[in-house]
Amino acid sequence: MIVITFIEGTLMFFVKTRQRTLAIGMVALAASAVLTGCAGSTSATESPTASATVHEDLKAMLPEEIRKSGVISVATPLNNPPAVMADASGHATGIAAEVAAGMGNVLGVKFEFTESAFAGVIPGLQSGKFDVSMGVIGDTPERQKVLDFVDLMVNKSVLLVQKNNPDGITDLESACGKSIGVLAGSLQIPKVKQASDACTAAGKSSIQINEYPSTPDGQAQVASGRVAAYIAPYLILNHTAKTAGNGETFELAAASYPENPWAIGLGKDRGQFAEALQGALLTMVKDGSYAAILNKYESPDGALNADQVLINGAGTAAFAK
Numbered sequence: 001m002i003v004i005t006f007i008e009g010t011l012m013f014f015v016k017t018r019q020r021t022l023a024i025g026m027v028a029l030a031a032s033a034v035l036t037g038c039a040g041s042t043s044a045t046e047s048p049t050a051s052a053t054v055h056e057d058l059k060a061m062l063p064e065e066i067r068k069s070g071v072i073s074v075a076t077p078l079n080n081p082p083a084v085m086a087d088a089s090g091h092a093t094g095i096a097a098e099v100a101a102g103m104g105n106v107l108g109v110k111f112e113f114t115e116s117a118f119a120g121v122i123p124g125l126q127s128g129k130f131d132v133s134m135g136v137i138g139d140t141p142e143r144q145k146v147l148d149f150v151d152l153m154v155n156k157s158v159l160l161v162q163k164n165n166p167d168g169i170t171d172l173e174s175a176c177g178k179s180i181g182v183l184a185g186s187l188q189i190p191k192v193k194q195a196s197d198a199c200t201a202a203g204k205s206s207i208q209i210n211e212y213p214s215t216p217d218g219q220a221q222v223a224s225g226r227v228a229a230y231i232a233p234y235l236i237l238n239h240t241a242k243t244a245g246n247g248e249t250f251e252l253a254a255a256s257y258p259e260n261p262w263a264i265g266l267g268k269d270r271g272q273f274a275e276a277l278q279g280a281l282l283t284m285v286k287d288g289s290y291a292a293i294l295n296k297y298e299s300p301d302g303a304l305n306a307d308q309v310l311i312n313g314a315g316t317a318a319f320a321k
Helices: 064-069 095-107 118-127 188-201 215-224 234-247 273-287 289-296
Strands: 003-005 012-016 021-026 041-043 071-076 110-115 132-138 147-153 156-162 179-183 208-212 230-233 250-258 262-267
Touching: 064 071, 071 095, 071 118, 095 110, 095 132, 095 147, 095 273, 095 289, 118 132, 118 147, 118 262, 147 273, 156 215, 156 234, 179 188, 179 215, 179 230, 188 208, 188 230, 208 215, 215 230, 215 234, 215 250, 230 234, 234 250, 262 273, 273 289
Parallel strands: 003 179, 071 110, 071 132, 179 208
Antiparallel strands: 012 021, 041 110, 132 262, 147 262, 156 230, 156 250
């Protein structure tokens, strides 16, 4: 049986905090091996392009406990380059980490990242265990029922396949009778289920959906030939296709699927917290530091314009598919 895998994530990760340093892991995707590690937390890498001026009006909107501690806790999988990962020294880095550092400068606080399996992120935000998630969480009308979102980056899904695409996967429609791997809890699961239903409606075999706890797990299945493809956000899989095995391990299938934006997710009923985050991000969009960070990671297509930096923008005209 052929298997296709998809996830909201990617490859390298280590973790550090001011209290301790822990290895989260580094995934080395050669043709057939992936190494993984353990979890921890880390402060975001400082962003040299971010504004250094504290906006006291925005800082005043933060919850009192955050103003007192000076820390916004962030939960996310730290294995999704270039969106969010950790470098070899154990510092959180990537687009989201540098944007967080810039927003922290505007708000006069620090963002501290903790590695979390994606399936645990939403429950953690709902329970108040963490303040926010940013990097690979998507804003959707359904999720808006339990969380609020500040929209952060453009998002679309693509299929990662082995180099030279031996199974001939071009899109989800070509996956009937095969297996598709997905990140547990990801936005892509309903999309693959819909494609599977279309297969059976046409008298073809259904798609087997395999869920994985992390992106490296799913990508390893593609690299080993146990899965035919892996569907996940473009920014992450494009980076993987270009870098894994010096570009000789993977490629992207032709199809792409517009998604709701990646966002900063936070619990509901947190006062003006969302407005403070929105204001800090807008400051970076307007002063050019936001675009500079995305350009640094060769991801200009992921940039939002000022009119798209919305609270709960998914489902509105700003993100019409």
